[in-house]
Amino acid sequence: MEEPLVPLVPMSHTAHIRSHRKPRRNASSLAMRAGVAGGVLSTLAVAGAAGSANAAEPVTQTLELPTLTADLATQVAQSADATQQTAANYELQAERDAAAAKAAKQAKADLADAKKKAEAKKKAEAARKAAAAEAVSRSSERTVLSASAGSSTSTNVAAPASGSVATVVAFLKAQVGDAYVMGGTGPNAWDCSGLVQAAFKQVGIDLPRVSESQSTSGTPVSLSDVQVGDILYWGSAGSAYHVGVYIGGGQYLDAANPSKGVVIQDLSGYPATGAVRVL
Secondary structure (H helix, E strand, O other): EEEEEEEOOOOOOOOOOOOOOOOOHHHHHHHHHHHHHHHHHHHHHHHHHHHHHHHHHHHHHHHHHHHHHHHHHHHHHHHHHHHHHHHHHHHHHHHHHHHHHHHHHHHHOOOOOOHHHHHHHHHHHHHHHHHHHHHHHHHHHHHHHHHHHOOOOOOOOOOOOOOEEEHHHHEEEEEEEEEOOOOEEEEOOOOOOHHHHHHHHHHOOOOOOHHHHOOOEOOOEOOHHHOOOOEEEOOOOOOOOEEEEEEOOOEEEEEEOOOOEEEEHHHHOOOOOEEEEEE
16 A cells, blocks of 8 residues: 655745744733733832832931930930029029129218218317317306306316317217117217217216206306307206207207207207206
């Protein structure tokens, strides 16, 4: 039996050469590649969306918040320490200012007091010099008056050396401005009789302590004949309630009362009842 004949197909002369074209991909291969590409794109889309969401949030707040918080706490602590130190400095400065103000006030008061005393002493010295000449001319006359009144019931005091009146008046004027205190005998506070007693003690005359007794010490004189250094009294002799010393020019000096203190006043404003002379 004869074998069937196989038809021969003529071949191209280039059939044995590999084609330069890329082989064609079949449909399944294309579908697989499309699926992979789609998955990658989806992944990229999701990643992009997540990246956008992350970009919307401040990166520093998430990553560096603990660091910023620690720094802020340190800064707050440092600021608190600085504020406390500043407050302490202000308090110390305030104390220093208060002490300085107090010292300045005291120094001012001391200076005013020193000026006041110096002025009073200056006036007293001027009065002493002015009265010295007058005292010389009156010395002999007072000695005669003291002798002629020997039989008087008053306590007579011999006239001292000339210049004693000026010394008394100078002392009195140096006390002008001092306070009045009941029972005061100096050196910065007086009552009326305490001041008079201290003034005459400067020239060696010891007067009684109270005004009642002082009003009868020495030689009684008329108010029309009153002279510098005479003791003026208010009330009856022996029961006077106030005393002062005549300083001339119609004026007298006394420790008046708590509101006035030691002052110089016009005799016409408060006329005395009587006067006695012990110098």
